[in-house]
Amino acid sequence: MKNILAYSLLLILTSSCNQNDFSDTEMYFLTDKASYRVNDNFEITVIVSPRSGEKKIRIKKNLDNLKISFHTTSTELGFSQELKKHFIEGPSLTTDESEYIDEFTISKTEPFKKTFKGLISESKESIILEIHELNIIDSVAKSELLVNPKITIKGNFHTIFSAKEEYFTPKDIEILIK
Template identity: 55%
Template sequence: MDFDKETYQSNDNFELTIKVYPTEAEKTIRFYKDLNNINISFSPKAEEFEFHQELKKRFIEGPPLFGDDSEYIDEYTISKEKPFKKIFLGTISESVNEIVFEIPELNIKNKIDKNFILKNQIILIKGNCRTIYGGKNKHFMSKEIKVELE
């Protein structure tokens, strides 16, 4: 995962880029058309205050088990030189007591209490793709960003 900046204000827009690489040789992967297989969470840096946005998302590898599912699935051939790459646009907004991280395309809305950010402005972003048939998670590299309150 990558962000377009390292530091954001509490009322900024952001770009989050995910990349999926094969572990070895070229590979075919498949995603639901609505990218219904990506988990992303925003949480304060301190582990004990971790928040999660659990999305019912699935990542598919291999052939379909139940016939033609191309109506719901897009297929991509990836290699180390040409990974699957997707940019998501999001917003950071501030209410009286919370900072809100939203990625509309993934239906994500994470809220973090402002008190946590006043103590430590570092936000930890975690994510993964989940396989359908094997139930395995493929984790993205975690990323930290800084959020400054206005």
């Protein structure tokens, strides 16, 4: 009897984690422009689409399972911003998760889309990118952008109840400071 119960619980946990991932999806960013200047507003749209058919994805309402980072292409290290550290745990067997998690059924014709608005500003030695909704305030040295004005936007979604991550196709933009 214990073995049957253990196998049943394992099956429930495994199936709930598998329904919750971003495997077999195409994930990419769209921006409203290819190049920006200081004091420009910008938009980054997150797109998640299944490779075929329909798929259910779950995203935390506070977007805690989304990470976005910005990297200069003139250096290997660049700079990055992680939205929030996440604590990985199993699904609750007693609480209603809908308070914290949104479930979306996506298809090729109706992918998940979310647009974030931001601002590019400057300080004496840095260019600052801000996306208030995601609590991102990040900067890069002006000297790096003078060498090469390209910045690569990278990101990933991790599944709600596991450490599995699926990555977005990186997107390049330019920030012109001259």
